[in-house]
Amino acid sequence: MNETLPLFDDGAVAARKLGARLSLLLIGDGEDFVTRPVERAAVDFEGLVGDRHRGVTRKADSRVPWYPRGTPIRNTRQLTLVAPDELALIAHRLELPTVEPSWLGANLVVEGLPDLTALPPGTRLHFPGGACLAVEGENAPCRHAGAAVARHHLGRTGLDLAFVNAARGRRGLVAWVERPGDLVAGSAIEVRVPAQRLWGR
DSSP: OOOOOOOOOTTOBOOEEEEEEEEEEEEOOSSSSOOEEESEEEEETTEETTOTTOOSEEEOOTTOTTSOTTOEEEOOOSEEEEOHHHHHHHHHHHTOSOOOGGGGTOSEEEESOTTGGGOOTTOEEEOTBBOEEEEEEEOOOOHHHHHHHHTTOTTOSSHHHHHHHHTTTTSOEEEEEEEOEEEETTOEEEEEEOOBOOOOO
């Protein structure tokens, strides 16, 4: 057979370099899901130093149903990223005055990128302190985060479930550390988005 595979050049999106800002840095070093703001923190190959989600591996959960629960797997969810405009949209959908990033256990609040949650896997975020984070993918909303929101609005019922629908496609990203370094609140971020094309098979 002499057929060759098509190159699929049509519809490809070229790689881009964008700018953003780390408007808020948070760490989860308590006993619950909630994070707190810090001015500076280090990241190493295990994640954010001192954060409860750090580790080279993690236990498989409902997000990876192809493994038995509790199976040790690589931790590609070391840090979570959210955007203020997307949090504002979630709050609007829930008819709440605000949804704070700390309630959702977020580590980085990133300003200046449209549609943060839609950034493709493989995107790299480079920080002045040498750190580089690799985007693994979208952080799907869950009832656990919804329950954290509900605890701040005790007069409302059903917020844990309502959050899942309101935050779909706007919950932010999960990432892992590709290069250790320092993160500083307020610093610039160089965002390198890889070339993309749709795999339609």
